[in-house]
Amino acid sequence: MSVRVLIVDDQQLVRAGLRMLCHTDPALEVVGEAATGREAIRLAEQLAPEVVLMDLRMPGMDGIRATAAILAARPATRVLVLTTFDDDDHLYPALAAGAAGFLVKDASPAELLAGIHRAAAGEQAFTPEILQRVVDAAVRARTAPESAASPPNGPNPLSGLTPRETEVLALLADGLGNAEIAVRLHVGVTTVKTHITNLLSKTGTTNRLQLALLGARLS
Numbered sequence: 001m002s003v004r005v006l007i008v009d010d011q012q013l014v015r016a017g018l019r020m021l022c023h024t025d026p027a028l029e030v031v032g033e034a035a036t037g038r039e040a041i042r043l044a045e046q047l048a049p050e051v052v053l054m055d056l057r058m059p060g061m062d063g064i065r066a067t068a069a070i071l072a073a074r075p076a077t078r079v080l081v082l083t084t085f086d087d088d089d090h091l092y093p094a095l096a097a098g099a100a101g102f103l104v105k106d107a108s109p110a111e112l113l114a115g116i117h118r119a120a121a122g123e124q125a126f127t128p129e130i131l132q133r134v135v136d137a138a139v140r141a142r143t144a145p146e147s148a149a150s151p152p153n154g155p156n157p158l159s160g161l162t163p164r165e166t167e168v169l170a171l172l173a174d175g176l177g178n179a180e181i182a183v184r185l186h187v188g189v190t191t192v193k194t195h196i197t198n199l200l201s202k203t204g205t206t207n208r209l210q211l212a213l214l215g216a217r218l219s
Helices: 012-023 037-047 063-073 088-097 109-120 128-143 163-173 178-185 189-203 208-218
Strands: 003-008 028-034 051-054 078-083 101-104
Touching (some): 003 037, 012 028, 012 109, 037 063, 101 109, 163 178, 163 189, 178 189
Parallel strands (some): 003 028, 003 051, 078 101
16 A cells, blocks of 8 residues: 655645655655645645655744644654754754654655655654754753752663663664664564564653654663
């Protein structure tokens, strides 16, 4: 079955380019296009896309508010932000809204197509530079002086992990996808998915990005 994709961007030329790129991949189906955040919310409800390619800067309702509204109505939808702006002022609000990934518009066609497939598969999709920045920020936060919100004697969410789960967590923090982790550890993709499910349960996290940030503590 094809991955159903909704393209959201206020520039018609950008939408046309993204549509043409998606058409080069027989496993992708563009089910609709939207030029505004409100139109994106309406089409997401009507067309039930699996992945939404979301621009952030649009007139009226921006992509961050549209992302939050789409996910509130359809939590299984994967929103992949595609933007010209990769600064923290756009990155972290998009992640807080529930975006499954963050790619800049100068990413290569191969990176964009791979990002759509990773998002559809339930993985996080980030350019390596952005993922590294998120992880670095997490490392800085973990190495900062202890705060009242993080008591020194609090439970360690990593203490109950098996050696294999620890390996998987470290590779997640490096930005690897399920297939890449499977190759690195010489196991099946299904086995990797099982480890990730166990990691989510043991650490109390809810998605791969939170796991990746937690894995930054291993370095």
